[in-house]
Amino acid sequence: MSTTGPAPLKIGPHTVQPPVVLAPMAGITNAPFRTLCREFSGGRGLFVSEMITTRALVERNEKTMQLIHFDASETPRSIQLYGVDPATVGKAVRMIVDEDLADHIDLNFGCPVPKVTRKGGGSALPFKRPLLRAILREAVTAAGDLPVTIKMRKGIDDDHLTYLDAGRIAVEEGVTAVALHGRTAAQHYGGTADWEAIARLKEHVPEIPVLGNGDIWSAEDALRMVRETGCDGVVVGRGCLGRPWLFADLVAAFEGREDRARPTLGLVADAMIRHATLLGEWIGDEARGVVDFRKHVAWYLKGFAVGSQMRGRLAVTSSLAELRSGLDELDLDQPWPAGADGPRGRTSGNNRVVLPDGWLKDPYDCAGVGEDAELDTSGG
Numbered sequence: 001m002s003t004t005g006p007a008p009l010k011i012g013p014h015t016v017q018p019p020v021v022l023a024p025m026a027g028i029t030n031a032p033f034r035t036l037c038r039e040f041s042g043g044r045g046l047f048v049s050e051m052i053t054t055r056a057l058v059e060r061n062e063k064t065m066q067l068i069h070f071d072a073s074e075t076p077r078s079i080q081l082y083g084v085d086p087a088t089v090g091k092a093v094r095m096i097v098d099e100d101l102a103d104h105i106d107l108n109f110g111c112p113v114p115k116v117t118r119k120g121g122g123s124a125l126p127f128k129r130p131l132l133r134a135i136l137r138e139a140v141t142a143a144g145d146l147p148v149t150i151k152m153r154k155g156i157d158d159d160h161l162t163y164l165d166a167g168r169i170a171v172e173e174g175v176t177a178v179a180l181h182g183r184t185a186a187q188h189y190g191g192t193a194d195w196e197a198i199a200r201l202k203e204h205v206p207e208i209p210v211l212g213n214g215d216i217w218s219a220e221d222a223l224r225m226v227r228e229t230g231c232d233g234v235v236v237g238r239g240c241l242g243r244p245w246l247f248a249d250l251v252a253a254f255e256g257r258e259d260r261a262r263p264t265l266g267l268v269a270d271a272m273i274r275h276a277t278l279l280g281e282w283i284g285d286e287a288r289g290v291v292d293f294r295k296h297v298a299w300y301l302k303g304f305a306v307g308s309q310m311r312g313r314l315a316v317t318s319s320l321a322e323l324r325s326g327l328d329e330l331d332l333d334q335p336w337p338a339g340a341d342g343p344r345g346r347t348s349g350n351n352r353v354v355l356p357d358g359w360l361k362d363p364y365d366c367a368g369v370g371e372d373a374e375l376d377t378s379g380g
Contacts, residue, residue: 006226009209009233011046011104012147012176014076018254019233020045020222020247021179022240023213024080024106024151027295031071032278036271037240038074040261041247046078051108054083054092068101069282076103080151082111083135084121090138097144105143107135109152109166112185114354123153123185124355126162129169131366136173147176151213151235154197156353157186160360163197167205179211179235185353189238189345199229211235218341219246219253219260238345242299244271265304266332272300273324280320287318299344303337306330 009019022029022037027050034047049067056064070077079102083089089107096102109132111122126132140148150170155161163180170178180201182193193214202210212225213235222234240246245261252259263271275296280289297315306314310326317323 006232009046009177009211011076011149011209012145014046014104014147016046016233018044018251019211020250020254021211021233021235022047022247023235023237024048024050024108025237026050028241030067030279030282031069031074032275032282033244034074035071035278036244036275037247040245041251043073044251045247046076046104047074048078048080048106051080051082051111052092054081054085054088057081057092058088058095070102078102078104078106080106080108081139082108082116082121084119084125084131086131086134086138089135090142093139093142093146093148097142097146103146105139105146105148106179107139107148107150109150110179110181112153112188112351112353117185118354118356120356120359124156124353124359126152126166127156127160127359127363128366129162129165129363132166133169133173134366136170136175140174148174149177149179150175151179151181153181154184154194156355156360157184163201164204167201167210171205171207175208177209177211177232178205179213181235182212182214186351188351190351195225195229198225198231202230202232209233213237215343217343219249222250223253238343241345242296242302243340243344244275262336264332264336265330265334268300268304269324269327269330269332272296272327273320276320276323286320290318290320290323293323302344303340304330304334305337 006019008015008017022034029048029050038047052064052068068079079096081092083092093105096105108122109126116122117124152163152166154163167178180198182195182197195212198212209232211233212229212231216222216225216234216236217239225231225234236246245263249260276290276293279292280286283289294315301311314326317326
C-alpha cells in the first residue's frame, strides 16, 4: 500500500519521518517518557523536551540541568525554551550551541497557564508583535546552524487572535517551522480544536512547514488533520498520555498500514512498570521514580475494568514491587477497551487569561517586559 501521509518533514538538516512530533508537556515529556515513546515508534519521529526556562538554563538551575539531559539514543535532541526577554533567550540559545546541548530548539508561545501568561509569556506573548520579533531574531541569530521552530496558539481569545501575524513574523525572522495548537489561551484544553485555523496558517506561510496540534486522539485523527488542513506534520500531546504506543500507530498509519496497537491489560501493565523503572533510573531513586509515575496511573488504566479502590491503591504506591504486586491482582487478560482511544488529560476551557496590567491596550507597546519577567524554574 502506498504511503498515506505527506512528504518527510524537514527541520533544518533533520528529516522527520513520519512527520510526527511529541508535544512538550510539563512534568510529562522528560527523558524516560521520551524513551518509552521512541521505543514504540522504532526511533522514528521527533520527541521534544518539556519546557525549559531560559533564565533557569542560563543560571544553571539544578533541576533545569537535569531536565535538559538526553539519552544517548536520542537523535535529534530537541529542546523547548520559554522566555520573555530577548537578551536572556539569546544567552540561553548561545549556551545550547556552545555546549552542544541540543540539535533543535523550539520556542514556547503556546502555554496558557496563569503563572506563564501573567508574566507576558507563552500564549500571551505573540500579542506584542515587536517583542515576538525581537525574541525570534535573537534566537535565530544565536542558533547559527541549529534550526529554531515555534509552537503557538491561535491567540489570547477570539477577540485577540495573533497566529497569522506571528506566523509571518516567524518566516521573516528565519524560523524553520511553526506548530499551531488550534485553540486560544482562553480555551485552555476545552472545546474542539479549530483545524481550519491550521489550514489558514498553512496558506498564509507556505514558505515553511506548518504543524498541526489539537484533538489528535488516534492515528486516524492525525491522517485526517493532514488531509483536511494540508499541514506538513502533526504534534501529539494529550493523546499519548498513558498510551505511548500511539506512536507505533502513527508510524503504521503514515506508512499506509492498518495495524494498530491494541494491548491487553497485561501489556499495559508491563509498559507501566517500564515507565516507572525508567523514571527511577533517571531520578536516581526508585521510590521517587514510582511517586513521579503516580500521575500516569489513571491514564494507563482508562477504560479497563479496574475498581476504584484498586485504582486508588495503585496511585499511592512507592516501590516497583508494590506497583507490580497491585497490577498482578488484576485480570491482565482484559482486551483493549472500546473508547479508550478517545480524549484524555485536561479538558477545562473558557478560562480568563491572566495577563500583565494593561497588556491588551497596545500590541506594539512592550514597555515593562524584561529580564525580571523571566520564570526561574523549568518544567512548566
